[in-house]
Amino acid sequence: MDIDREEVIDTLVKEVGKCRACRFCIDVCPAYQATEGIESMAPYGRIQIIKYLLNGMLAEDDPIVYSLYSCLQCGRCDRLCQAKGQNLEVSNLIRLGKYLLSKGLVKGSKDEKG
Amino acid sequence: MEVNRDKLRKDLAKIVGKEHVFTDRPTSVVYAKDTMPWDVEEKNIPYAVVRPGNAQEISKLLKYANEKLIPVHTHGSGTSLVGLARPKTNCIVLDTARMKDIRVYPERGYFVAGPGVHLAQLRKELANHNAMLPVFPGSELVATIGGAIAVNTSAHGVDAALGKPGDFILGFELVLPTGEIIATGTESTRRPAGIDPTKFFIGSEGLLGVLTLIRMRIIPLPSFQHIVASYRSTEDILDTVMEMYRQRIFPPLFFEYLDENAAKIGYEAVGLDEPEGAVAMMRIHSWSKVGCEDRAREFIEFLKGGSPIEARIVADLEEWNKIWSSRAEAGNYMYRLGMTFGSEISPRVDKLRDAFQDAKSFILNLDSYKGNEFISFGHIGAPTIHAYAFVRTKDIPNEVKKAITLEMREKSEDLNIKYGGCGGEWGLTAQRVSFLKKKYEKEVYEALVKLKKALDPNDILNRGNLQGWI
Numbered sequence: 001m002d003i004d005r006e007e008v009i010d011t012l013v014k015e016v017g018k019c020r021a022c023r024f025c026i027d028v029c030p031a032y033q034a035t036e037g038i039e040s041m042a043p044y045g046r047i048q049i050i051k052y053l054l055n056g057m058l059a060e061d062d063p064i065v066y067s068l069y070s071c072l073q074c075g076r077c078d079r080l081c082q083a084k085g086q087n088l089e090v091s092n093l094i095r096l097g098k099y100l101l102s103k104g105l106v107k108g109s110k111d112e113k114g
Numbered sequence: 115m116e117v118n119r120d121k122l123r124k125d126l127a128k129i130v131g132k133e134h135v136f137t138d139r140p141t142s143v144v145y146a147k148d149t150m151p152w153d154v155e156e157k158n159i160p161y162a163v164v165r166p167g168n169a170q171e172i173s174k175l176l177k178y179a180n181e182k183l184i185p186v187h188t189h190g191s192g193t194s195l196v197g198l199a200r201p202k203t204n205c206i207v208l209d210t211a212r213m214k215d216i217r218v219y220p221e222r223g224y225f226v227a228g229p230g231v232h233l234a235q236l237r238k239e240l241a242n243h244n245a246m247l248p249v250f251p252g253s254e255l256v257a258t259i260g261g262a263i264a265v266n267t268s269a270h271g272v273d274a275a276l277g278k279p280g281d282f283i284l285g286f287e288l289v290l291p292t293g294e295i296i297a298t299g300t301e302s303t304r305r306p307a308g309i310d311p312t313k314f315f316i317g318s319e320g321l322l323g324v325l326t327l328i329r330m331r332i333i334p335l336p337s338f339q340h341i342v343a344s345y346r347s348t349e350d351i352l353d354t355v356m357e358m359y360r361q362r363i364f365p366p367l368f369f370e371y372l373d374e375n376a377a378k379i380g381y382e383a384v385g386l387d388e389p390e391g392a393v394a395m396m397r398i399h400s401w402s403k404v405g406c407e408d409r410a411r412e413f414i415e416f417l418k419g420g421s422p423i424e425a426r427i428v429a430d431l432e433e434w435n436k437i438w439s440s441r442a443e444a445g446n447y448m449y450r451l452g453m454t455f456g457s458e459i460s461p462r463v464d465k466l467r468d469a470f471q472d473a474k475s476f477i478l479n480l481d482s483y484k485g486n487e488f489i490s491f492g493h494i495g496a497p498t499i500h501a502y503a504f505v506r507t508k509d510i511p512n513e514v515k516k517a518i519t520l521e522m523r524e525k526s527e528d529l530n531i532k533y534g535g536c537g538g539e540w541g542l543t544a545q546r547v548s549f550l551k552k553k554y555e556k557e558v559y560e561a562l563v564k565l566k567k568a569l570d571p572n573d574i575l576n577r578g579n580l581q582g583w584i
Contacts, residue, residue, distance in 0.1 A: 017508060020449050021149050023191055023256050027232060036165070037211030037230070038141070039192075045144040052143050055153070063138035084255075085383060085446025 005103075008096050009054065015093050016051040019044070024084045028076040040067045043077035043090045050097040060101060068098045115204065117161050117184065126164050126206070129174045134165040134212070145207045148192050148199040151453060151519065152512045158200055160187065160207040167212045169287055169295045169326040176324070176574065177293035179206060185577040188320040190229065190261030193253040195456065197544035198265070198319060202578025210260050213326065218243045223303040223332055224284055229260025229325045245332045249279045250368070251539070252442050260325050266317030267539040270442075272495040275365045275399070278538075279330075280316035287327035288315060291570035295326075303331055314565075319543050320576045322569050336399040339410035340434045341366070343417055343425035348373040348392040348490070352467045354420035355494050359463045363416050364409070368397035369495020370441045375504075376448070376491045380440030383447040390423055394494070395441055444491045445500075452506040454489075455518045457526035458540050459499040461533030466497050469533045473501035476525045482517035483510075498538060501526070519545075527552060547582030 025043040026032050032042035039045045040063070049067055052058040077090040119137045126135040136142070145163050146154040161184070166172045179186045185205035192199040201207060213228035216239050225245070227236055233254035237247045249262045251269035266280040285299020299305070299312040306312070315323055345351050351371045358365060372380050377393040398413060400406035410427050417425040428434045440447075448454050461469035470490070477488045480503060492500035503522060510518075527549040530536060542550050551559050566573070566580055 018450075020446070021147050021192070022253065022446065023193060024253070026191075027234075027256055037209075038136070038165075039209075040136070040138075040141040040144040045141075048144050048147050049140045052140075052154075057154075058140055058143060061138070061140070063140045067140060085443040086450055 008099060012050055012093060012096055012100070013054055015088060016047050016054070018086065018088055019047045019051070020086060021048070022084070022086070025077040025080045025090060028080050030072055030074060030076075031070040035070075041070050043071070043081075043094065046071060046094045046097065047088075047090065050093065050100075053097075053100075065101060068094060068101060071095075071098075115184075117204070119161060122162055122184075122206075125178060126162055126175070129178060130164050130166045130171050134167070136163040137161065142207075145189060145192070145209065146201055148197065149195055150197050150200060151455070151515045154200070157203060160201055160205050163189075163207045163209055165209045165212050169289055172208065172289045172324050172326060173293045173295050175206070175208065175293075176289060176291060179574050180292055180572050183572055184574075186574050187576055188260075188264075188324055190258035190264075191232070191253070191256040193251075193257045193261070194265070194541065194544070196540045196546055197583050198541055198576075198579060200544075200583075202544075202581075202583055205577065208324065210258060210324075213260075215327075218245070218332070220245075220332065222301065224301070224329050225332055226327055226329045227259050228327065229258060231259050233257050233259060233262060240332070241335065243332070244335045246335045248276055248282050248333055252445070259328055263316060263328055264318065264320050264325060265539070265541040267541070268493070268496065269539045270368045270370065270493055272365045272367060272369055272493065273538065274359075274496075275367045280313075282331045282333065283312060283316055284329045284331055285312050286315055286325055286329065288323040288325050290323050291572075291575045296323075299329065301329070317541075319541050319579060321543070321566050321580055322575070324575070334401065336401050337403045337406035338367075339398040339406050340428045340438075341396040341398065341410060341414060341417070341425065342428050342434075342437050343394045343396075343422040344377075344389050344391050345394065345420075345422050346391045348470070349467060350420060350422070351392055351394045351494060352470055354394070354417060354422075355497055356464055356466050357420065358416065358495070361416070363413070365495050366396040366413065367399040368395070369493070370395050371491060371494040372441055372444055373490045375487065375489045376444050377440070379447050379451070379489075380444045380491075383443070383450075384436050384440045386436060386440065393440075394422075395437055396495070441491060445502075448489060448502065448504055452504060453508055453510055453515070455486075455503040455505075455515075455522045457499075457501045457522050458537045459501060459526050459529050459533075460497060460535035460538050461499075461529070462535060463497055465533040466494075466499075469529055469535075470499055470501075472529055472532070473499060473526065476529075477501055477503045477522075480518065480521055482521045483514065486518075493539075496538060523548070543579040544583045547580065551582075 146158045187201040210230035213230040215228040218225040487504040
């Protein structure tokens with residue numbers, strides 16, 4: 001995947017801002033189920049983490065990596081979000097969030113590029 | 115207040131086990147956020163999130179919190195719409211997610227559930243025992259039984275048809291704010307008469323204790339019939355509800371409506387043809403299939419007196435589910451298109467039409483924002499009007515979001531006072547303390563503060579909710 005940094009960030013800022021924090025997506029997530037219900041290991045939590053990572057309230061650290069990389073990309077949250085009215089491409093946003101981390105595109109991170 | 119997080123983590127790990135303590139900032143931020151439409155701030159972010167497994171661990175946690183004077187905020191699934199779920203101060207978040215036992219005892223006439231059980235899961239389990247869960251929030255996929263009973267929310271359920279969830283509570287195991295574990299109520303299906311402490315904790319919004327086990331009477335699963343009716347205007351639906359009460363017609367279990375705008379958005383979202391006018395939908399219940407069919411037919415006859423465009427029984431469950439989704443998810447469908455700022459108006463039933471007109475008028479003339487639309491839907495048979503200021507963009511600064519929220523709150527509170535209501539599903543603290551103070555004599559609020567202080571002298575549990583938020 002070769003995506004422009006600004007494009008990724010613009011997309012994420014715009015899309016994660018649409019999340020209503022209803023948490024309807026949490027129960028269908030295999031990682032949430034496997035962790036007995038830890039919200040930072042659920043789609044809702046990952047979306048919030050990306051949001052607060054982008055606005056500077058969070059800085060890149062190990063728990064963020066664990067959270068985003070606990071996503072299996074199964075897409076159940078996408079279907080749920082669509083069924084419950086919000087229609088966010090949740091798993092794709094998490095994938096882009098992981099991309100930010102893997103490419104060191106997070107502002108202020110020790111690996112920051114560009 | 116200075117808190118040494120390393121020390122805190124080690125202390126909490128001794129109580130609940132290290133795998134159930136989180137002091138990392140991302141997890142804390144995730145638990146601080148709720149559905150309120152603005153971002154969390156530093157003051158909301160918990161020091162730690164802990165996930166105890168039983169009453170004994172909660173007891174130790176609360177004793178520790180009292181010793182160290184660290185507030186504790188109870189977390190179910192964070193779905194409150196009036197800010198109950200957002201910590202108001204740096205604190206320890208007590209997440210009930212691990213307390214998910216369900217035990218159904220048909221021979222005793224009750225079931226017990228841990229506070230962290232999600233309502234949809236509980237409904238499914240009870241259905242296996244031919245029983246109904248009398249709690250119907252739109253958030254039931256993830257909302258917890260602990261949260262629902264702590265707020266005593268009716269949501270879709272019409273109080274006059276079934277009562278409130280708290281009417282079916284037989285007793286609790288709970289932990290007082292100072293750490294004592296107590297049991298209340300009865301194991302009989304007959305609820306206690308007289309002073310029963312159970313009642314103090316139903317709807318106490320987590321201010322007076324942490325529910326650790328909820329014992330609830332089993333309700334046999336009734337038969338259902340479903341009705342959908344379209345009307346030329348929302349006002350015709352309001353008149354029908356007022357007439358239903360005036361004629362002493364037994365109300366349906368659910369009696370919902372979508373106004374003309376909400377019906378268009380909702381029907382389009384679920385792939386139904388655009389309806390003509392406003393839509394009402396009802397769920398009739400009765401303990402026999404024949405009785406239920408009779409009730410539905412009689413209710414259709416009653417509805418015809420209100421001159422709907424159409425009123426019919428929906429026998430096809432798939433069609434009903436689609437129609438119901440247009441209502442149940444209406445708030446989400448609107449939110450997809452922009453920002454929504456809601457209200458909960460529950461007027462005296464003979465004032466329903468007046469309250470609706472006033473709500474429409476103030477929402478279309480907000481001081482804090484110009485150019486919004488008015489949309490409404492809700493549990494009109496209860497009656498509850500959810501009147502919304504709808505803005506077709508999400509690009510609004512935080513300060514403006516707060517200003518709209520505040521204006522909506524203040525003006526809908528005025529309507530509840532003017533028309534004798536109080537709300538019936540969102541609870542009365544966090545955002546709505548100002549309403550409590552305006553609606554009742556000052557002694558009422560003072561009595562609540564005294565009650566809180568009597569049980570929670572250090573103001574440990576859910577600090578900030580009874581003080582009022584924003």
